[in-house]
Amino acid sequence: MLSTSVFLALSLKCAASIHPDTAQEVARVESGFNPYAIGVVGQQKGIFPKNINDAISHIKILKTQGKNYSVGLMQINKSNFNKYNVTEEQLFNPCTNLSVFEKIITDCYKRGGTLKRALSCYYSGNFETGLRPEKTFSNTSYIQRIGYIVPSTRQDRQENDSFSDTSAITIVYPDRVIRGPLPVESKTEHKELYYPTQIVRGNILSKEEEITQ
Template sequence: MFNPCDNMTVAAKIITDCYQRGGTLQRALSCYYSGNFETGQRPESAFGNTSYVQRIGYVVPSTRAEQQTASPSSGEAPARPDNTVYPDSVIRGVIPAPDTTPTSIAAYPPHVVRGGLAVSSD
């Protein structure tokens, strides 16, 4: 398939199914990569003894399971940075401020949305 929207739709369905069956993000990523929950977590000699999950940079801000195991026994939440800092080799120039202009209707191509698009008023 060469349509990026269709590719993302299929990828979302696969990763969702893997997550529902595997129960954790690491197992879901392994399943997405290999079709099972273990292969993607095993080191591969062809890739410098790293696993697929390591190679894709499994670093997410939070998951419930990790928050529970990482939280201190005192009940206080671990300190988190207030912002993300990207190295100069990744971002060049000034990062633009996010667009906060409110939009009332999202414009999706007709091949992405079939039927009516429900828009709620806040």
């Protein structure tokens, strides 16, 4: 099983056009991050070989039984092998598997127009099945099992939640900006100052000088 850090590094390298969160959630549901995982259509439990030789042995058995199956990290279905010119053995390579996943889901998105429809298309080949609850999976749909927390859906939720209650917080700004510390309140008494209504120029005259003038 691949660690989260290893998977994300591979996703950025091998499926660069797909957001790593999207790829991560699909891989979690499809294979549990096991690059040798094999899913048999119609069977709820998958096959989880420990190495590539074990995985190839299981594939040989499934072929003789005429089973429909998907392989690898992103569970690429056998119907896509010829279309993308790959073999089961090649798809047990995580980077090759991610590269084919990128091509399939990109095509689904272009035709479906939304991420939900693209995920349904990737899962089932059509735009509806992945949206419907399935009894074999506790009445959950593929979209629900994905968690619908891939980037665009997560962004949709955040945008809806961010503006759900605009009256919850009221921000009040002061009409003046005070810079520096507030002055210390003085306890000394200040005498009142009176200013003349007229401007006095020159020397101030004494009363005697005023009389003589």
